[in-house]
Amino acid sequence: MTTSSLSPMVSFTGVSKHFPASGSGAAFTALDGIDYSVAKGSITGIIGRSGAGKSTLIRLVNGLEHASNGKVLVDGVDVGALDEAGLRTLRRSIGMIFQHFNLLSSRTVFDNVALPLEIAGVGKAAIEKRVRPLLDLVGLDDKHARYPSELSGGQKQRIGIARALATEPKLLLSDEATSALDPETTQSILDLLKTINADLGLTVLLITHEMEVVKAVTSDVAVIDRGRIVESGRTFDVFTQPSHETTRALLSGLPGSKLPEALARNLKQSPSAGDRAVVRLTFFGATAERPLVSQLISSVGTEVNIIAGTIDEIGGEPYGSLVVAYAATPETSGRAERFFAENGLVTEVLGYVA
């Protein structure tokens, strides 16, 4: 069964969030008509520029904020209709991890992980039974008597994850959980999230400004821009064929997407006589196996420069991206476009250079 055939873990229907004016601050619409579903069992990423509304969206899920309009359902439960007791129950079914870990420095590792269970009124013996396997799961059972100050950033996040899992949630919210970590530690935390997702069937909803993280770990992604979802779908599809300007801008920092700086600086929107067109080609599956470059050169019948290129994979699916430049005359452009269409290549004209 695919994840999308299940009822969603989270659904937003017509959700808006308006913050009223306060003091010197003007009223602000942080979310504006969000319709989106997070599939059960998925690892879904929400990406967007700073201030786009990502944190507000995630705070609606655990009831820390309330929607001004529309409905937020978590596993079918209408979050906006819950009273305080209902919210407490909901929050026990949702784990959360944070950029700065939010561990209590005065508590040992064990006691940090035990905290949500103590709050839920779980007895000592049951806490012992639950916490040690969790510490084992995150690979830190040997650190149970240590204090957060004695741990590395990656270890602190592992404890944050163990704590988030203590009440056996069905949904894990991650707010920039790897943003304070170095790339290697980030990778190990992402591997842990993938394991938890696969082994425990936990749905993960993460917000991040790190496109590498989204690429490495998510199955689905939604792009938010000024309070609206402007693009969403399978991460592979959105990342290899972004349709919205905001998505393209967010992805432009990924290795292989970056143009050499001098070229990027000199890119023009429209060609002058003698200019070359700079075009990104994206290819998938069987296309990736064909000798495209030599075929392109013989089809276009002129010099084709390769400017940047990468072969990579998203969620285990390979794709390639190649940036080429060729004379921007009507004849060559026509021949190139025919070649791209005949070979099913996804293309984007990035601009023109002299």
Ligand SMILES: Nc1ncnc2c1ncn2[C@@H]1O[C@H](COP(=O)(O)OP(=O)(O)OP(=O)(O)O)[C@@H](O)[C@H]1O
């Ligand atoms: N309590 C509040 N009162 C007024 N405005 C708010 C409040 N909370 C958030 N906002 C505004 O709503 C917008 C969205 O904020 P939000 O924190 O959701 O963005 P974000 O995408 O998570 O940004 P970042 O990546 O910088 O954390 C921002 O312009 C922010 O100033």
